[in-house]
Amino acid sequence: MARSRDEVIGNPTKVVPAGTSEPAASGLSINSLVAQHYGFVWRILRGLGLSRTDAEDATQQVFMIAARKLDEIDPNRARSFVYGAALRVANNARRGLRRRREVLDYETSDEPELESRGPEKMAELVQARLLLSQILDKLPENQRRVIVLAEIEQLEVPEIAALEGVPVGTAASRLRIAREKFRALLAGMRDQNPFGDDQ
């Protein structure tokens, strides 16, 4: 099938509808992979402590890796693939020297959701995310991952176990411990409650 010029040269201003890229032998196309998993990867990377800017860069890296290995990805395990790639990219990104101040990151961000909520709600949300990030930073890495998967992605334990490549019992136990630690840490930081006195 002939491809349009925009498609061939990757015109950056053209919005490419899902499904127009050539699928790999596995039947996966990079368009569908990005459409289905972009948000998941981005939130995982944020949950793992990357700033908004770094999370965007890292998410892009994940899908570039996926594009290189498209033929090897089992369509039924695409989420596992991008999750594994996201963990590796996050490790590399955190080894880099790009620690940024989150507040500045938000000030320069363009998050439609935030902008539409007004200044007070916006400040509340930013503070909430910062507090969450501070608490997650204090958790061991494997506990942080499971709590992000459970509480932010709202995955069930068997799904978490599959992504983490551990038995269901291990995932359940890890999650229980992570929740206990999270709660204890939160109790120690409740004076930073961004939602004021409505607790």
Place this chain on the structure above:
Amino acid sequence: MKPDPLDRLSARLFDAARSEAPPRGAEQRALEAARLESSQRRPANAAPSARRKWLAAGFGVALAAGTALWLRPKEASVGISAEPSSIARARPEPRSAPPVEAPSAAVPALQPMPTPPKPRASGPAAIQPAPVTLTEELSALKVASSALSAGDTRAALAALDHYDRVLKGKKMRAEATLLRIEALSRAGQAEAASALAQRFVEQNPGNPLVDRARSFVHE
């Protein structure tokens, strides 16, 4: 029964995280970068090198800030690299290394800072290739810089090889050399980084990037 205040706070924190949206256009930028990567993965689908120039030119303008950001914290500037950083995220930023030869870990021969372009051979039938633009050079360096930031030193070196061998970049030569020094250093090739940095310092004594280069020189 009233919910536990800690549970409620905890739930609201996670709600806040779930409600966070990626920056505008981020998904589209990732898609473009992945598509670029995908097209490079399959050479049969690739157009000739003019296509690379198209891509580089298309993305290039937005990439100046990336290079500037990379340099700014180190108090180094070489005029043309300092463009407003707000431009940087306004367009797709392909993070891929160009489809070039395997990255060379060897220290390349260092060229002095910008030299006047040599006159091209011209004959009646000669087709003049389009001169490499500043945006193309910046594009290649941005790819290298992004790869380096992500810890992918191999991709960074590949992008720098592209800059040297394909673009034969001149305008951003100093920045390219500094990126290569850093990439070599981060790739664990401290000796090669040091040797290149030493040569840079010796051959470009008046360059504002000399101090940064010197920091890579092992005594």
